Amino acid sequence: MNRDLRLSWTDVRDRIQARIFDRTYAPGDKLPKDDEIAEDFGCARSTVQRAMQDLSQSGIVERRRKGGTTVRADPVTRATVDIPITRREVEERGCKYDYQLIRREMEIAPKSVLARFGMKVPISLLHIEALHLADNRPYILEDRWVCTTTVPEIMNVDLAQKSANEWLVRNKPFSRCDMSFYATKASHDVAAQLDTELGDALLVIERTTWIGSEPITTVQAVTSPGYQLFTQG
Amino acid sequence: MNRDLRLSWTDVRDRIQARIFDRTYAPGDKLPKDDEIAEDFGCARSTVQRAMQDLSQSGIVERRRKGGTTVRADPVTRATVDIPITRREVEERGCKYDYQLIRREMEIAPKSVLARFGMKVPISLLHIEALHLADNRPYILEDRWVCTTTVPEIMNVDLAQKSANEWLVRNKPFSRCDMSFYATKASHDVAAQLDTELGDALLVIERTTWIGSEPITTVQAVTSPGYQLFTQG
DNA sequence: AATATTAATATGTACATACATAATAAAGTC
DNA sequence: GACTTTATTATGTATGTACATATTAATATT
Numbered sequence: 001m002n003r004d005l006r007l008s009w010t011d012v013r014d015r016i017q018a019r020i021f022d023r024t025y026a027p028g029d030k031l032p033k034d035d036e037i038a039e040d041f042g043c044a045r046s047t048v049q050r051a052m053q054d055l056s057q058s059g060i061v062e063r064r065r066k067g068g069t070t071v072r073a074d075p076v077t078r079a080t081v082d083i084p085i086t087r088r089e090v091e092e093r094g095c096k097y098d099y100q101l102i103r104r105e106m107e108i109a110p111k112s113v114l115a116r117f118g119m120k121v122p123i124s125l126l127h128i129e130a131l132h133l134a135d136n137r138p139y140i141l142e143d144r145w146v147c148t149t150t151v152p153e154i155m156n157v158d159l160a161q162k163s164a165n166e167w168l169v170r171n172k173p174f175s176r177c178d179m180s181f182y183a184t185k186a187s188h189d190v191a192a193q194l195d196t197e198l199g200d201a202l203l204v205i206e207r208t209t210w211i212g213s214e215p216i217t218t219v220q221a222v223t224s225p226g227y228q229l230f231t232q233g
Numbered sequence: 234m235n236r237d238l239r240l241s242w243t244d245v246r247d248r249i250q251a252r253i254f255d256r257t258y259a260p261g262d263k264l265p266k267d268d269e270i271a272e273d274f275g276c277a278r279s280t281v282q283r284a285m286q287d288l289s290q291s292g293i294v295e296r297r298r299k300g301g302t303t304v305r306a307d308p309v310t311r312a313t314v315d316i317p318i319t320r321r322e323v324e325e326r327g328c329k330y331d332y333q334l335i336r337r338e339m340e341i342a343p344k345s346v347l348a349r350f351g352m353k354v355p356i357s358l359l360h361i362e363a364l365h366l367a368d369n370r371p372y373i374l375e376d377r378w379v380c381t382t383t384v385p386e387i388m389n390v391d392l393a394q395k396s397a398n399e400w401l402v403r404n405k406p407f408s409r410c411d412m413s414f415y416a417t418k419a420s421h422d423v424a425a426q427l428d429t430e431l432g433d434a435l436l437v438i439e440r441t442t443w444i445g446s447e448p449i450t451t452v453q454a455v456t457s458p459g460y461q462l463f464t465q466g
Numbered sequence: 467a468a469t470a471t472t473a474a475t476a477t478g479t480a481c482a483t484a485c486a487t488a489a490t491a492a493a494g495t496c
Numbered sequence: 497g498a499c500t501t502t503a504t505t506a507t508g509t510a511t512g513t514a515c516a517t518a519t520t521a522a523t524a525t526t
Contacts, residue, residue, distance in 0.1 A: 044510060046512085066519040
């Protein structure tokens with residue numbers, strides 16, 4: 001067989017996707033089984049499998065053993081968000097990065113914080129407030145709680161010099177990260193810290209991480225006014 | 234070889250990930266090549282390849298032909314957001330879904346809208362304003378522009394009955410979707426539509442879609458107060 | 467008819483092999 | 497030294513085969 005004519009899995013994916021787009025296979029429809037598509041296209045089943053893997057991850061089709069492949073009836077719009085280290089984010093915008101530690105003390109975590117970890121029993125955690133600046137202007141205000149039983153080393157880190165954000169992400173990899181986004185009105189304190197108006201609408205990025213089942217940290221990153229978070233590709 | 238002892242690609246991934254987590258391979262470090270890992274673990278290279286594919290997609294490692302595999306120096310926190318059809322989202326919360334068309338007319342798109350499509354020349358687009366309700370309470374206010382040259386069929390759709398959101402996602406698949414999130418203060422109009430206070434902080438989900446290089450639609454979904462957007466697994 | 471058991475089946479995985487591709491390193495040229 | 501050309505090499509892909517696994521469908525059992 002002429003190798004130049006061989007289909008790549010991206011070709012196969014695109015052709016199947018095209019058939020979904022032009023409604024040859026409409027939402028809810030069942031697709032032929034991989035073997036049939038492979039024979040139809042003149043390629044190996046594993047090539048179809050690779051294409052289907054991609055379509056499945058994109059949320060376009062759903063696959064079940066024995067059940068076959070179906071076009072998702074209720075298509076979802078799926079996107080990926082990347083949250084880099086704040087320093088890097090600022091520097092990639094071509095701004096000068098600065099960082100200020102506002103507060104750092106052990107505290108009994110309030111219920112709202114415990115809830116993010118899925119814990120009930122009150123426990124003392126390291127509470128950190130810090131400000132990230134871009135070109136000397138407040139950029140992100142972070143309100144963080146770190147679990148010192150999972151991450152005892154954090155007690156020896158000079159958080160006035162290096163942000164917990166940076167230290168954690170470089171030194172404490174996580175296996176699970178829950179994230180959420182919401183809007184909040186700038187309180188008196190927050191407005192003062194971010195040097196903005198009381199009542200301004202601010203985007204909050206909340207993240208909670210674990211290693212295995214051990215909680216690492218939870219953070220509310222309150223962004224400055226006008227902040228916009230974009231998805232990747 | 235005893236098949237029961239064979240490593241699955243998830244095992245391989247987990248073991249490599251563990252070595253990254255315990256800093257055997259620290260950020261920026263180069264990993265052994267697939268062949269070596271395969272021999273080390275006693276599995277086929279393709280199994281390592283599958284594991285690496287996953288780690289690469291998760292943003293944990295970076296792979297380059299000939300260059301090899303490196304642990305990402307500046308780790309990013311990566312997450313996936315799924316935006317379902319609004320009806321489905323409301324119903325999955327166990328609420329009654331309703332929908333109201335507020336406005337629907339052809340209009341010259343303002344520059345801000347054209348910019349989202351990456352267009353310069355002013356053009357007339359279908360402008361739609363609509364309200365999604367959950368248990369009779371305003372849930373999401375959508376402000377949408379549809380490109381009628383790409384989607385002429387939309388002109389024949391009764392948007393008073395079926396939301397453009399739903400119709401488009403079911404009938405006009407897209408190949409590209411740009412998304413962004415930000416916070417906004419409720420204007421007089423928005424506050425009235427969402428039945429909330431003037432100046433409330435609201436999360437806006439902005440999406441723009443294309444099929445190939447043809448623009449389909451762009452929408453600002455202004456959520457009601459307290460709305461929180463979560464990432465997937 | 468409802469339930470448990472068994473068979474059938476489409477997708478998923480593991481492996482070996484051969485080749486493709488993109489980056490890098492080495493060698494050659496001016 | 498600066499530039500171009502040419503190997504070299506690690507990852508990526510395509511294929512075939514053999515099994516594993518999860519689900520559905522069929523059958524037997526109560």
